Amino acid sequence: MKSSLASLFGSTFLAALALVGAPTAGAQAAPKICVNQYATASVIEDILNGFRSGLTGQGISTEDLVIQNPEGDAATQQTLAQGFVSDNCDVIVAIATPGAQVFRKLTSTIPVVFVGSSTPIEAGLVKSFEEPGTNFTGIADPAPVEADIDAMMKVLPHMKSVGLIYKAGDPAGDFLAKRAIAHLEKRGLTPVIASIANAGEATQAAQSLIGKVEAIELPGDSTTMSGIAGILKIANDAKVPVFGCLSEAVSQGALLSGSYSYVEVGKLAARTVRKVLDGEDPAKIPVVVPNAHGFEINLAQAKKLGLEIPPDVMNRATRTY
Secondary structure (H helix, E strand, O other): OOOHHHHHHOOHHHHHHHHHOOOOOOOOOOOOOEEEOOOHHHHHHHHHHHHHHHHOOOOOOOEEEEOOOOOOHHHHHHHHHHHHHHHOOOOOEEEEEHHHHHOOOOOOOOEEEEEEOOOOOOOOOOOOOOOOOEEEEEEEEOHHHHHHHHHHHOOOOOEEEEEEEOOOOOOOHHHHHHHHHHHHOOOEEEEEOOOOHHHHHHHHHHHOOOOOOEEEEEEEHHHHHOOHHHHHHHHHHHHOOEOOHHHHHHHOOOOEEEEOOOOHHOOOHHHHHHHHHHHOHHOOOOEEEEOOOOOEEEEEHHHHHHOOHHHHHHOOOEEEO
């Protein structure tokens, strides 16, 4: 006859053994936070670094933090999103507008915190910034395209035509390009459109603008960000200055862009996650828009292009390269 553990070691020992493995009273399991990174970009790395730091600062365990990167591929992202939903994540963090949109039809119950969506209303993520009204809330970063254009005019006061490269059909790309076109026309400039369907078309789009424009504006959608290297290679070889697209472009050789601190954006996302984990309803958590920090300026690129950055623009520099 097989002896039971109780008969071998005694009930008192087993009771003590059970207590060793039992959770301490009041202890909480680590929340399962699932992050759709969306793509590889320095801006996104800053967001993730700020987010991790912010979670720690908010006293949130990162033991069950899951980060997956579909590299902007729609099919891979769909599979990733379905996995997050079926795995019953406590909260989903979705970087960039398309990174959040994929969850719209997959869940209406799991809280989704978007990070770095410039057009959450136009993308159908929320009904308003003040009261989202859905299971989505988060951190919006509408690119300051009007400020970019105004700064461009100070650097290049005689320019007449400006190229625009953006992803057509992307809510952020379409919305930001529309704003850029309206402001260019308001300032008496001619916009020349070179839209793309994917990052692989970015180089060709830049090439199509050479000889037609004095500068190129990148309004700042995530797909265009992924193709920045090709755009800058063509533009810089032709000595055509590139503006916009936040620090992702300026750090690689664009001239200037309005900017946010994306480490801070990540920390703000962690604060919103804290609210969700504390039981607040995402439908009632206002969307946060961080304060713009001014301009990032690539002084080395300005020197290569023989351009002077006016003092009133330099005075607003938050980072230089």
